[in-house]
Amino acid sequence: MRIRSILAYIAAGVVTLALPSIVMAHTKVVASTPAQGTTVARPKQVRLTFSEALLPPTVATSIVMTAMPGVKNHGEMVIRNFTSSWSDGNKTLTLMLRQPLRAGSYDVRWQAAGADGHRMTGKVSFNVS
Numbered sequence: 704m705r706i707r708s709i710l711a712y713i714a715a716g717v718v719t720l721a722l723p724s725i726v727m728a729h730t731k732v733v734a735s736t737p738a739q740g741t742t743v744a745r746p747k748q749v750r751l752t753f754s755e756a757l758l759p760p761t762v763a764t765s766i767v768m769t770a771m772p773g774v775k776n777h778g779e780m781v782i783r784n785f786t787s788s789w790s791d792g793n794k795t796l797t798l799m800l801r802q803p804l805r806a807g808s809y810d811v812r813w814q815a816a817g818a819d820g821h822r823m824t825g826k827v828s829f830n831v832s
């Protein structure tokens with residue numbers, strides 16, 4: 704009985720020590736096409752690969768044009784003409800545009816809840832020439 708309670712005490716300690724690494728493992732984008740900071744020819748799809756498998760209903764993404772060549776104070780324009788699909792065991796999200804993106808600057812903004820339920824947000828920015 705005494706040994707059992709000691710073992711339970713040790714097990715509780717191990718779980719407590721393991722917690723910080725679980726909390727730290729927040730969802731992030733580990734790769735994208737176009738890649739962050741690059742300039743590409745008019746893409747017809749955008750792909751985000753996350754650090755972990757996600758539940759698609761928890762993921763929201765938007766493609767926002769933030770600047771257009773030759774237009775001052777363009778403001779933000781949300782691009783809506785795409786469909787999306789998951790692959791790679793729900794780690795990779797592909798946004799397929801009905802028309803290639805026009806020249807300009809873009810943010811792909813995302814939010815997603817990872818395994819610990821915390822909602823994370825981020826963005827990938829790139830230029831289209």
Ligand SMILES: [Cu+2]
Nearest residue numbers: 726729819821
């Ligand atoms: Cu978290």
